[in-house]
Amino acid sequence: MKKDNSTDKLTRKDALKKMGKYAALTAVGTFVILNPLNAQAGSPPDPGGNPLD
Amino acid sequence: MNQDLAPTYQCQFGEFWLLWYSKSNNYSIVEHEFKSLLDHYLNANSIDTFNSLIIEEDIVSDTAEIVKSLELYLENCNATNKAYTTPKLKFDSSKSHIQAYYHFLDKTIEINYDSNLVKKIIHPAIAYLEVSKKTKVQTVFDIYLDEDLLCLFKDKELVTAVPKRDYHLLQGKFVMQLLSIVHGKQESDWLGTFHGSTISDSKNSIVFIGQSGKGKSTLCAILSSHGFELVADDVSPVLSKKGHIYYNPSAISIKEGAFNTLKPIVDHFDTIPTVLFNKTKGQLKYIPRDIPTLYSYPCKAIIKVNYDKDADTTLEDLSVKELLETLIPDSWISSEPHHAKQFLDWLKSIYFYKLTYSDTESVIKKITTVFKSF
Numbered sequence: 001m002k003k004d005n006s007t008d009k010l011t012r013k014d015a016l017k018k019m020g021k022y023a024a025l026t027a028v029g030t031f032v033i034l035n036p037l038n039a040q041a042g043s044p045p046d047p048g049g050n051p052l053d
Numbered sequence: 054m055n056q057d058l059a060p061t062y063q064c065q066f067g068e069f070w071l072l073w074y075s076k077s078n079n080y081s082i083v084e085h086e087f088k089s090l091l092d093h094y095l096n097a098n099s100i101d102t103f104n105s106l107i108i109e110e111d112i113v114s115d116t117a118e119i120v121k122s123l124e125l126y127l128e129n130c131n132a133t134n135k136a137y138t139t140p141k142l143k144f145d146s147s148k149s150h151i152q153a154y155y156h157f158l159d160k161t162i163e164i165n166y167d168s169n170l171v172k173k174i175i176h177p178a179i180a181y182l183e184v185s186k187k188t189k190v191q192t193v194f195d196i197y198l199d200e201d202l203l204c205l206f207k208d209k210e211l212v213t214a215v216p217k218r219d220y221h222l223l224q225g226k227f228v229m230q231l232l233s234i235v236h237g238k239q240e241s242d243w244l245g246t247f248h249g250s251t252i253s254d255s256k257n258s259i260v261f262i263g264q265s266g267k268g269k270s271t272l273c274a275i276l277s278s279h280g281f282e283l284v285a286d287d288v289s290p291v292l293s294k295k296g297h298i299y300y301n302p303s304a305i306s307i308k309e310g311a312f313n314t315l316k317p318i319v320d321h322f323d324t325i326p327t328v329l330f331n332k333t334k335g336q337l338k339y340i341p342r343d344i345p346t347l348y349s350y351p352c353k354a355i356i357k358v359n360y361d362k363d364a365d366t367t368l369e370d371l372s373v374k375e376l377l378e379t380l381i382p383d384s385w386i387s388s389e390p391h392h393a394k395q396f397l398d399w400l401k402s403i404y405f406y407k408l409t410y411s412d413t414e415s416v417i418k419k420i421t422t423v424f425k426s427f
Contacts, residue, residue, distance in 0.1 A: 031083040032374065033129055034381040038136055039213075040246050041385065042224030043265055043287055043306075051331045052170050052198065052217045 054103070058127040059095045061390060063088075064397040066373035071397060076131045078388035080381055082374045094123045137215070137222075140202065144209040148197035154190070155182040157302050158235055158344070163190045167197030174203070174220050175227055177328045178303040181341035192234060194227070205230075225385070228288050228303065236292075236299055236348060244293040244392045244399070248383035249355070250305070251284035251298045252276045254424040258298045258350035260289050261358045261408075262379050268360030271311040272416065274340055278318045279417050282345040293392055296399045297349035304339035312338065318413065353427045354404040355380065366415035368423065371405040 060072035060081070070088045072081045083091070090107075097103035104116045149165035151172055161184065166172040175196060176183075195206040203223050204214040207230060215222045229240055249262035250273040261269045270286055277283040285301035292299055307315060309327075316322045319340055327336045357371055357379055386396055406423070410416040 031081055031087055031126060032378060034080045034082070034377055035134060036078060036080070036245070036381050036384055036386040036388075037225075038134060039222055039385060040225030040229045040288070041248075041383075042221040042228065043248070044221055044383065050218055050220070051173055052203065052220060 054094060054097055055127055056095060058131050062394050062397055064401065069373050071373060073393045073397065074130045075390050077133045079130050080377060081130050082377060090119060091123060139213050142199060142204060142211055142214050144206050149195060154184050155179050156184040157182050160191050160234060161188045163193045165195045171196055171198060174224060177339045178306065180339060181304055182302065232290050232299065232301060235302060242293055244291045244395055245384055245386035247289040247380060249289050250286045251289040253282045253284050253345055253350045255282060255346045257353045257424065257427050258284050259354045259356055260298060260352055261356050263358040267358050269358050270305050270307055271314060272358055274305050274307060274315050275318060275413050276420060277342050283342040284345055284350060293395060295349065296395065298352050299349045300345055304341045307338045307340055309336040352403060354406060354423060356406045356408045359409045361409050362411050364409045364411050366410045366419055368419050369407045371407040373405065376405045
């Protein structure tokens with residue numbers, strides 16, 4: 001989870017030092033990986049039943 | 054270390070870095086601190102060098118855990134999704150039960166469907182283009198069910214066959230075929246197709262994105278009834294060569310929940326036929342729009358849309374992270390490296406906003422202001 005350290009006026013580096021391993025893991029953990037679709041598609045199907053059934 | 058797993062392209066957006074991995078066509082968004090750690094790791098010759106670099110930066114932590122996390126991260130970024138393989142199927146001419154002709158921009162196509170159920174997948178969005186009289190046909194499509202596979206043939210050659218539950222993939226392939234015919238392009242000419250709707254002021258364009266039901270199409274129906282031009286609904290194609298958004302002739306798909314809002318705005322709304330797609334989507338109307346002045350426009354902004362009947366209409370800046378978390382998973386972006394590079398450069402030239410809207414008048418004013426700011 002992203003931590004907001006703005007209230008205690010710590011820099012990111014200070015925060016890492018203070019929080020040790022947990023912060024380091026947090027630093028490594030703040031990323032997202034996004035996969036585009038492999039092929040063109042219309043709006044994704046919803047759970048309302050397949051119109052072809 | 055592990056240089057072969059390094060991102061192929063990278064681009065900074067304020068506090069974030071956007072990285073692209075060619076092995077997987079994955080995009081990753083990381084914060085500055087993460088990027089520094091990753092660079093140290095990739096540039097280091099050994100774990101010891103990496104450890105010493107981290108100590109120099111005065112990060113008090115368990116470096117073994119950092120290495121483990123970075124390795125896992127790189128592994129995930131480079132992991133490829135198993136691509137769907139289209140089965141080899143021969144064309145079956147006995148399934149052409151329902152014939153329809155569609156005419157647009159001096160071109161006529163013929164589509165043969167095997168049933169009304171299958172016709173419902175494609176026809177409603179282009180029904181307004183249907184012509185009864187057969188003129189010179191440029192391309193013939195056949196769309197039919199072969200057991201549980203939904204098949205699309207172009208001039209008797211298989212384009213795709215997908216499990217029928219994935220009918221949206223066939224819709225996407227068909228739209229790609231249609232766009233290529235309309236604009237005289239090949240599939241490889243397109244940088245991508247965004248899941249979003251595009252509006253123009255006859256000079257520039259804005260792409261509206263957002264999850265299904267957030268009001269993208271309704272907003273486009275409102276705007277295109279108030280002097281703006283509809284460029285594309287639901288699927289917005291970007292051409293590699295110009296980076297422009299191109300005209301998609303499909304009509305605007307409107308759910309029943311928006312009928313009352315649009316009835317006083319859209320001309321002859323009651324005469325537009327309703328289509329029952331499935332139980333959840335309920336009744337739909339497909340609103341045709343005039344052909345825009347130009348067939349393509351430069352895109353100046355992407356706006357994430359959220360309709361909230363109780364909220365004031367507001368427009369705020371949006372981070373690249375929030376934008377791409379919505380845009381990328383529902384869009385096709387070519388995996389060709391030069392297209393990925395173009396996509397990153399293209400994003401750099403675009404404004405990102407988040408729009409919350411409630412009433413027609415204020416949202417028209419807001420969007421007019423945005424167009425004027427370009």
